[in-house]
C-alpha cells in the first residue's frame with residue numbers, strides 16, 4: 001500500500017489489513033498505535049512499488065510476481081480500481097496441443113494469438129502503441145478470435161475473462177492501460193459503447209498517453225503513459241464509429257489503428273480451416289471449450305523466454321520486421337503503409353519466435369503467412385493508394401442513407417406527412433430511382449458529421465453522389481409546406497460499387 005494512505009485517519013490501510021484477516025481493535029487509541037507502528041517500525045527489506053504492469057528495466061511485473069532477475073524487488077501496487085485478469089489453467093503443452101493447434105491454418109486466430117505474444121515485445125522493437133480492429137457482421141467469429149488470443153494470458157470466458165468490453169473504457173481507460181502495459185488489451189464489441197467515448201478512448205490508447213489532469217493545487221499532473229497493443233472487434237469500423245462522434249483523427253492517429261475484415265474469404269466467416277468439425281458453430285464451441293480448460297500458462301512461459309533471451313531476441317525481432325515489410329509492402333507505397341506494416345511485422349515475428357520456442361506447435365513461417373493475410377486485408381480496406389478520409393466519408397454517407405432512408409425522409413408528393421426527426425425529403429428521379437433531398441442542418445450535423453462539410457460536399461460531387469445543377473453544392477427545391485429551400489440532393493449513384 002502506498003504510504004500516502006496512512007495520512008488522514010488511515011482507514012484504507014485498516015480496511016485492507018482487515019480484508020486480509022487482521023483483527024483490529026475498534027478503539028481509537030489502538031488504531032492510532034497501529035498507524036504509528038506501521039510508519040515508524042524499522043524496515044530492512046525494501047521493494048520498489050510500481051503503478052503499472054509490464055517492463056521495469058529487465059523485470060516484467062505481473063500482479064503477484066515479477067519475472068526476471070533484478071537486484072531490486074519490484075511490486076505492483078494497484079491503484080486502479082480494476083483487477084488484473086491473468087489466470088492459469090492447464091499447462092503450456094496442453095494449451096499448445098488443444099488451443100493453438102486449432103488456430104493453425106486460420107489466419108485471424110493465429111493473428112490474435114501472435115498479437116497476444118507481441119505486446120511484450122513493443123519495447124524491444126522500439127515500436128509505438130497501436131491497435132487492430134476486427135470488423136464484420138455478427139456471428140462470423142470475431143469474439144471467438146479475441147477469446148483465443150485472450151487464452152494466452154487468462155480466461156476466455158466470464159467470469160473475470162482476460163478480455164474487456166469497450167464499455168469498460170468509459171471511466172477506466174488509464175487503469176486498463178496500466179494493467180495491460182507492455183501487453184495486450186482486448187476490447188470486445190465496440191457497438192455496445194458510446195461512439196464519443198470509444199473514439200476518444202481508441203485514440204488515447206493508441207497514442208500511449210493519457211490526459212493530464214489538474215491537481216488540487218491547479219498545477220498539471222503529468223499524464224499516465226503506456227505502451228500496448230490492443231485488439232478489438234465490432235460490427236462497425238472504428239473510424240466510422242468515431243466520425244459519427246465528430247472525431248477527426250490526425251494522420252498519425254489514423255495509422256495507429258488498423259482495421260482487418262474479420263471474414264477470411266474462405267466462406268467460413270473468420271475461419272479457413274475447421275479441423276474436421278462439421279460447421280463453424282461446432283468449431284467455435286470446440287475452441288471455447290479448449291481455451292476454457294487451458295490458458296495462461298503459455299503467457300507466463302513466454303515472459304520467462306523473453307527475460308532470459310532478451311539480448312538475442314532484439315536482433316531477431318528487428319530483422320524479422322524488416323523482412324516482413326520488404327515482403328508485404330507494395331513498391332511505392334506511402335510511408336504510412338510501411339509504418340502500419342511494421343506493427344503487423346512485429347506480430348508476425350512474435351508468433352515466429354513463440355513457435356521457435358515450441359510454444360505454439362505451428363510450423364516455421366506459418367505465423368508470417370497468417371499475419372501477412374491479415375495485413376493484405378488491412379491494405380485492401382485502407383485502399384492502398386486511396387485517401388483514407390474519403391473512404392470513411394463515403395462509408396458514413398452510405399450507412400446514413402441505409403439506416404435512415406426509409407424512415408426519416410418525407411415523400412415530396414405528399415403534402416402533409418408526419419415524419420419524426422425529419423432529415424429531408426425524397427422524390428423519384430426520371431429513371432424511377434429515389435433521390436434524397438437533405439436539409440442543410442442534417443447534412444452538416446449528421447450525414448457528414450466529423451468531416452468538414454465543404455470538402456465533404458466536394459468529394460461527394462466528384463463521386464456523382466451529390467447531384468448539382470450549378471457551381472453550388474445545393475439545389476433550390478420546392479418542398480411541401482415550405483418556401484423553396486436549398487437542399488443537398490443525393491442520387492442513386494451512392495449505392496453503386498464498393499469503394500466505400
Ligand SMILES: Nc1ncnc2c1ncn2[C@@H]1O[C@H](COP(=O)(O)OP(=O)(O)O)[C@@H](O)[C@H]1O
Pocket residue numbers: 137138139140141142143144145233268269270271279280281284
Ligand atoms: N465462422 C462461423 N461460422 C458459423 N457460425 C459461426 C461462425 N462464427 C461464429 N458463429 C456462430 O456465432 C456465434 C457467436 O460467435 P462470435 O465469435 O461471438 O461471433 P461475432 O463476435 O462475430 O458475432 C457462435 O457461437 C457460433 O454459433
Ligand SMILES: [Mg+2]
Pocket residue numbers: 142143144188189233
Ligand atoms: Mg462478438
